Amino acid sequence: MTPAVDIDPRALRAEFPIFTPVGDRAPLVYLDSAATSQKPTAVLDAMDRYYVETNANVHRGVYELADEATARFEAGRDSVARLVGATRDGTIFTKNASEAINLVAWSWGVRNLRPGDVVMVTEMEHHSGIVPWQIVAEITGAEVVFAPITGDGQLDLAWIEMTLRDAPVRILNVVHVSNVLGTINPVADIARMAHAHGAMILVDGSQSVPHMPVDFPDLDADFLAFTGHKMLGPTGIGVLVGRPEILDAMGPFLGGGEMISDVRTDGSDWAELPWKFEAGTPPIAEAVGLGAAADYLRHIGLDRIRAHERELVAYAFDALSEIDGLAIYGPRDPDLRGAPISFSLPDLHPHDIAQLVDRQRVCIRAGHHCAKPLMRTLGVTATARASGYLYNDSHDIDALVSALQAARSYFAR
Amino acid sequence: MGGLDDLYQELILDHYRRPRHRGELADPTISVDQNNPLCGDQLHITVRLDGERIAELAHSGDGCSISQASASMMSDVVVGHTTDEALEMIEHFRQVMHREAQADEDRIGDAIALEGVNKYPVRIKCALLSWMALKDGLLTRQADRQEGR
Numbered sequence: 001m002t003p004a005v006d007i008d009p010r011a012l013r014a015e016f017p018i019f020t021p022v023g024d025r026a027p028l029v030y031l032d033s034a035a036t037s038q039k040p041t042a043v044l045d046a047m048d049r050y051y052v053e054t055n056a057n058v059h060r061g062v063y064e065l066a067d068e069a070t071a072r073f074e075a076g077r078d079s080v081a082r083l084v085g086a087t088r089d090g091t092i093f094t095k096n097a098s099e100a101i102n103l104v105a106w107s108w109g110v111r112n113l114r115p116g117d118v119v120m121v122t123e124m125e126h127h128s129g130i131v132p133w134q135i136v137a138e139i140t141g142a143e144v145v146f147a148p149i150t151g152d153g154q155l156d157l158a159w160i161e162m163t164l165r166d167a168p169v170r171i172l173n174v175v176h177v178s179n180v181l182g183t184i185n186p187v188a189d190i191a192r193m194a195h196a197h198g199a200m201i202l203v204d205g206s207q208s209v210p211h212m213p214v215d216f217p218d219l220d221a222d223f224l225a226f227t228g229h230k231m232l233g234p235t236g237i238g239v240l241v242g243r244p245e246i247l248d249a250m251g252p253f254l255g256g257g258e259m260i261s262d263v264r265t266d267g268s269d270w271a272e273l274p275w276k277f278e279a280g281t282p283p284i285a286e287a288v289g290l291g292a293a294a295d296y297l298r299h300i301g302l303d304r305i306r307a308h309e310r311e312l313v314a315y316a317f318d319a320l321s322e323i324d325g326l327a328i329y330g331p332r333d334p335d336l337r338g339a340p341i342s343f344s345l346p347d348l349h350p351h352d353i354a355q356l357v358d359r360q361r362v363c364i365r366a367g368h369h370c371a372k373p374l375m376r377t378l379g380v381t382a383t384a385r386a387s388g389y390l391y392n393d394s395h396d397i398d399a400l401v402s403a404l405q406a407a408r409s410y411f412a413r
Numbered sequence: 414m415g416g417l418d419d420l421y422q423e424l425i426l427d428h429y430r431r432p433r434h435r436g437e438l439a440d441p442t443i444s445v446d447q448n449n450p451l452c453g454d455q456l457h458i459t460v461r462l463d464g465e466r467i468a469e470l471a472h473s474g475d476g477c478s479i480s481q482a483s484a485s486m487m488s489d490v491v492v493g494h495t496t497d498e499a500l501e502m503i504e505h506f507r508q509v510m511h512r513e514a515q516a517d518e519d520r521i522g523d524a525i526a527l528e529g530v531n532k533y534p535v536r537i538k539c540a541l542l543s544w545m546a547l548k549d550g551l552l553t554r555q556a557d558r559q560e561g562r
Contacts, residue, residue: 381455
């Protein structure tokens with residue numbers, strides 16, 4: 001699986017307009033791709049072309065323009081499905097990953113969970129994998145339990161196995177790659193454990209699908225949720241991939257146009273998959289853009305992106321550990337982690353760190369990263385986080401290290 | 414660079430490094446918690462009133478330099494004043510943060526150094542955290558007293 005040719009981030013950057021130099025401003029050092037990625041011209045052009053050439057509503061008009069709009073929209077779906085090895089009818093467009101998880105929580109959870117049933121999430125889950133289940137648990141009387149993490153920031157698989165054996169767990173919501181710790185969780189192993197005990201599993205792929213090969217059949221999961229804007233695509237669109245037979249048995253989520261086959265005064269019938277879950281006019285240009293992003297990623301190669309980021313993380317670990325007192329959270333082995341690197345500096349609050357490194361146009365995130373239960377486990381209120389992608393290289397890490405040193409001396413003045 | 418020096422004035426860093434009135438009162442008249450949902454910062458404020466006068470105030474919790482310095486500056490300036498005077502100071506500081514008023518040192522003391530924060534929309538919440546916590550605590554107490562609790 002060793003990629004034949006390494007990625008050249010400097011060359012790739014020419015395809016991302018945001019990196020175009022502006023006058024004598026310092027170059028942009030963008031290390032916040034776990035929050036949102038930058039967009040290549042291929043994606044921006046595809047969306048522009050959709051509006052300029054074929055704008056019409058989809059699945060409605062009988063005229064040629066509407067057919068073209070529908071064709072581009074559905075081609076976007078096919079590109080996304082191809083990227084993760086999913087079927088067309090099992091690939092549903094949502095607003096974002098949060099909505100994808102809410103879809104399962106409401107469509108499946110509300111109708112199937114009973115008092116005493118258990119929903120298992122993890123301590124390293126993003127709020128989007130926790131809160132929908134808490135809401136649904138309140139309605140159904142089910143209980144939400146949190147799988148703990150070990151000292152080095154990995155899931156406690158023994159605890160998960162034990163709880164699956166001893167408690168009536170109906171579904172697991174597990175993040176594939178932690179947006180804080182960077183941990184790559186063995187979701188295929190967890191899926192096997194879940195299924196052996198009759199539970200379903202939803203994998204949150206928001207931080208994995210953009211960064212590494214993810215094959216839905218290989219994961220052996222029931223659902224996979226991810227979002228467009230973290231994988232070079234636009235905001236406003238996310239994806240729920242599911243096993244068609246499970247989706248088929250589920251009732252609809254949102255009601256409205258597009259998702260019906262018949263509406264009568266005495267009731268309605270639902271459209272077939274995937275449209276049953278896509279109420280109202282969908283994000284059409286966004287689907288076209290996301291399809292272009294999926295094609296772009298496939299063209300570069302997710303295995304090459306993964307190999308590049310593994311190198312980048314290893315380089316960053318070495319470079320950051322030269323800063324006195326800097327602590328990195330999560331596993332140390334680059335094989336066990338994806339791109340996000342959370343860290344802290346003694347006596348310098350993450351907010352101040354992020355503000356000060358911005359002087360060198362270094363963009364990093366500071367805060368709880370929508371993972372407050374994890375923050376409590378780590379015993380912090382916030383961390384700083386640098387997260388790279390295919391367009392970052394070692395120079396960006398060097399710029400971060402130098403900006404961190406400068407931040408430190410600024411506060412020590 | 415000039416911009417950031419505006420934000421991180423020497424006086425702010427001084428209050429951050431050596432916060433005044435830090436801690437927790439043993440037997441407070443008012444005890445209030447406030448979170449900044451944006452960054453997860455947490456603040457705990459305890460107040461001991463002597464009649465309607467703020468005799469003592471202490472703040473504790475975690476936060477960035479701006480929120481910690483602001484809590485320290487606020488504590489300095491409100492102690493010794495009545496609750497109504499404190500509410501007026503809080504309102505003035507809120508207006509300064511929202512660029513509705515020029516900072517008046519006579520009313521908010523060292524906290525005038527925080528005026529530059531109002532150019533950083535995300536950080537305004539950090540600066541306001543302690544002031545809004547105290548406002549909450551004072552108003553809740555006034556309401557309780559009116560209801561005779």
